Structures are given as structure tokens and as C-alpha cells.
Amino acid sequence: MDKRFEGKVIVITGGAGGIGRAAAVRFASEGARLVLVDLAAAVLEESLAQVERAGGEAVTVVADVTRLGEVERYAAAAVERFGGIDGFFNNAGILGAVSPLVDYPEEAFDRVLAVNVKAVWLGLKVVGPAIMARGGGAIVNIASVAGLRGSPNLAGYVASKHAVVGLTRVAAREFIARGVRVNAVCPAPIETSMVEGLESGLNPDDPALMRARMSANIPMGRYGRPEEVAALVAFLMSAEASYVNGAAYTIDGGALA
Ligand SMILES: NC(=O)c1ccc[n+]([C@@H]2O[C@H](COP(=O)([O-])OP(=O)(O)OC[C@H]3O[C@@H](n4cnc5c(N)ncnc54)[C@H](O)[C@@H]3O)[C@@H](O)[C@H]2O)c1
Structure with missing residues (x-):
């Protein structure tokens, strides 16, 4: 495996989940030091164990990414432990309710927007400047094919993932002057x-x-498999993607073709 991230520090939210863990192992195997953030403390420790088995180094932070103070806390932990942040995989997310739009529960709608949209914005707001302070780097937000088309029974999720594509485009235009590329990945169902x-x-x-x-x-x-998403995220995070900014990459086996 190439060591495209030797000396780099990468923060991953949703680091206890399927895609977050696969990305952690991938980045570690390419030389990155990691900060893994999640609400699920016990499962997060399993991600840490897998990173260490891959020969990597990571710190875990149990945090709710919807709260500004907790976002500041995980960013500060990265700076404290590793001296700064070079890359950010803004990945934590929830599905929300599965229900026809007219029956969709209000509290489920609020929660899915809080985790999938507000937390993505808070991550950009706090981690973006930390990456700028390092002289530049890259951010990958996770949207979905649901960020590019409608799906029945998923009003909250679809709205939230369209918003992630929008936030990606805004951040890409604002941050590039300070050397930070921002892209989104849009997976179809992943195992x-x-x-x-x-x-x-x-x-x-x-x-x-x-x-x-x-x-x-x-x-x-x-x-798709989580490792297949991790490979695309690693490409977008790497210097090989030096002219890719503001893109929303599908990774969907051709589903939107
Ligand atoms: N699996 C798919 O089919 C698929 C497809 C497209 C996009 N995605 C997106 O990929 C991302 C990762 O999902 P996954 O498939 O690995 O699911 P997952 O459920 O395995 O992982 C999501 C992780 O996010 C964490 N999380 C949720 N709310 C949080 C909060 N408030 N604070 C901190 N952590 C929180 C969960 O604890 C979990 O570990 C999500 O944003 C999801 O929407 C998934």
C-alpha cells in the first residue's frame, strides 16, 4: 500500500460505523494518524483496535457531533495529541425514519437534519479553519445517491443528503483560497x-x-462494500486529487447512470 498520508493527521466522525471504520483502517495503512469520533464508545474502541492491528496510531473521542462544544472538543483533541489537522472525513450520519412523507414524524425529521446537516456544517466550521492553519488540506463529506435523487419513504434522509451536497459546494468555493479542497461522496447502499x-x-x-x-x-x-467507499475517500483526500474541488462523486455500481 502506498503511504500517501505519511505524517498527516485525519479526523473521522462516525468512526465506529461501517464506512468510518473502513476509512480509518485505509488511512492508517497509508500512514495517517487518526482521530476517531463517535457517540458509540464501545464500538469506537473496536475501530481503534483495528487501526492498531493495521499498524496505525489513533486517538478516540466520544462526542455528539451535533453540539458545537463537542465538535470543538474533538478538534482540540486532534491538535493537542498530534499538533494539527490535515484531513477531515465528515462521515457521521443516521438514516432517520422510514415512512411516507405525510406520516414522517417531526422529531425524526429534526434529528436527521441535526446529525446529517447541522453536524456536517459544524464540522466544516470548526475543522476547516484548523486545516487552514496547517497551510491547507482536504475535506470529504459523505452524502449519498439520496443527495442526488429522491427516494420514497426517506424524506428526512433525502433532504439532509441534498443539503450535504450544497454545503460541500459552498465550502469548496469558500475554503479553496486557504488551500482546503472540499468534496462529497455519494454512495448507493453499502454493506x-x-x-x-x-x-x-x-x-x-x-x-x-x-x-x-x-x-x-x-x-x-x-x-457496495465499506472498503470501496474508503478507497474513493482516500483518493479525494490525497494529493492525487489536487484539482478536484466541489465535486459530488457517485459510488453506486452504476445506479445513477
Ligand atoms: N450504508 C449505506 O448504505 C450508506 C449509503 C450512502 C451514504 N451513507 C452515509 O455514510 C455515513 C456512514 O454510515 P454507515 O453506513 O457507516 O452507517 P453506521 O450506522 O455504521 O455508521 C454511522 C456512525 O455515525 C455515528 N453517529 C450517529 N450520530 C452521531 C452523533 N450525533 N455524534 C457522533 N456520532 C454519531 C453512529 O454511532 C455510527 O457509528 C452516513 O453519513 C450515511 O448516511 C451510508
């Missing part, structure tokens, strides 16, 4: 616990049927 929640939310009696149907709508005939 994590989130997609299992989607399958059982859409069809509690037969989630396997939903899996078969959703897979059939993807030209490659399958969901």
Missing part, C-alpha cells in the same frame, strides 16, 4: 448496519426481499 435498518424499515416482514429489489436496481447487481 453496513445502516442499510440493514433501511431494508427492515421498508419491509419489516421480509427485509431480504428489499435487499433483492434494491440490488436489482443497481447495474452491478450488488451493494
Whole structure:
């Protein structure tokens, strides 16, 4: 494996989750030191163990990314432990409710917007300047194919992921003058616990049927793997993507083709 991130410090939110953990292992194997942030303390420790098994170094911070004070705390932990931040994978997210738009619960809508939109903005607001203070770097926000098209029964999630694409475009235009590229990735269903929640939310009696149907709508005939998303995120974070800014990259087996 190339060492594209030797000497670099990368912060990952949602570091206990499927995609966040795969990204952590990928960045560690390419030489980065990591700050892994999540609400789920015990599962976060398992991510740390996997990073260490890959020969990497990481610190964990248990934090709720929807709160400004906690975002400031995880950013400060990165600076304190490793001296600064070079890269940021703004990845924590939730699915929210699975329900027709007219029945969608108000509190679920508020929560999904808080985690998937407000927290992404807070991360950009706090970590962006920290990366600028290092002289530049890169940020990858995670949107979804749901950030580029509508999906029935996912009003909150779809609205939130469209907003992530919008925030990415604003930050890309504002931050580039200070040397920070900002891009988004837009995955189709990826093999994590989130997609299992989607399958059982859409069809509690037969989630396997939903899996078969959703897979059939993807030209490659399958969901993606977290490692495949991690590879794209690593490319966008690396110097190889030096002219890529403000993009929303699909990684979807051709689903939106
Ligand atoms: N799995 C998919 O099919 C898929 C597809 C497209 C986009 N995504 C996006 O990828 C990202 C990662 O999802 P995943 O599939 O790895 O799911 P996951 O549920 O495995 O991971 C999400 C992580 O975010 C953490 N999190 C949630 N709310 C938080 C909060 N307030 N503060 C701190 N951490 C919090 C969770 O504890 C969890 O560890 C999400 O933003 C998701 O929307 C996932």
C-alpha cells in the first residue's frame, strides 16, 4: 500500500460505523494518524483496535457531533495529541425514519437534519479553519445517491443528503483560497448496519426481499462494500486529487447512470 498520508493527521466522525471504520483502517495503512469520533464508545474502541492491528496510531473521542462544544472538543483533541489537522472525513450520519412523507414524524425529521446537516456544517466550521492553519488540506463529506435523487419513504434522509451536497459546494468555493479542497461522496447502499435498518424499515416482514429489489436496481447487481467507499475517500483526500474541488462523486455500481 502506498503511504500517501505519511505524517498527516485525519479526523473521522462516525468512526465506529461501517464506512468510518473502513476509512480509518485505509488511512492508517497509508500512514495517517487518526482521530476517531463517535457517540458509540464501545464500538469506537473496536475501530481503534483495528487501526492498531493495521499498524496505525489513533486517538478516540466520544462526542455528539451535533453540539458545537463537542465538535470543538474533538478538534482540540486532534491538535493537542498530534499538533494539527490535515484531513477531515465528515462521515457521521443516521438514516432517520422510514415512512411516507405525510406520516414522517417531526422529531425524526429534526434529528436527521441535526446529525446529517447541522453536524456536517459544524464540522466544516470548526475543522476547516484548523486545516487552514496547517497551510491547507482536504475535506470529504459523505452524502449519498439520496443527495442526488429522491427516494420514497426517506424524506428526512433525502433532504439532509441534498443539503450535504450544497454545503460541500459552498465550502469548496469558500475554503479553496486557504488551500482546503472540499468534496462529497455519494454512495448507493453499502454493506453496513445502516442499510440493514433501511431494508427492515421498508419491509419489516421480509427485509431480504428489499435487499433483492434494491440490488436489482443497481447495474452491478450488488451493494457496495465499506472498503470501496474508503478507497474513493482516500483518493479525494490525497494529493492525487489536487484539482478536484466541489465535486459530488457517485459510488453506486452504476445506479445513477
Ligand atoms: N450504508 C449505506 O448504505 C450508506 C449509503 C450512502 C451514504 N451513507 C452515509 O455514510 C455515513 C456512514 O454510515 P454507515 O453506513 O457507516 O452507517 P453506521 O450506522 O455504521 O455508521 C454511522 C456512525 O455515525 C455515528 N453517529 C450517529 N450520530 C452521531 C452523533 N450525533 N455524534 C457522533 N456520532 C454519531 C453512529 O454511532 C455510527 O457509528 C452516513 O453519513 C450515511 O448516511 C451510508
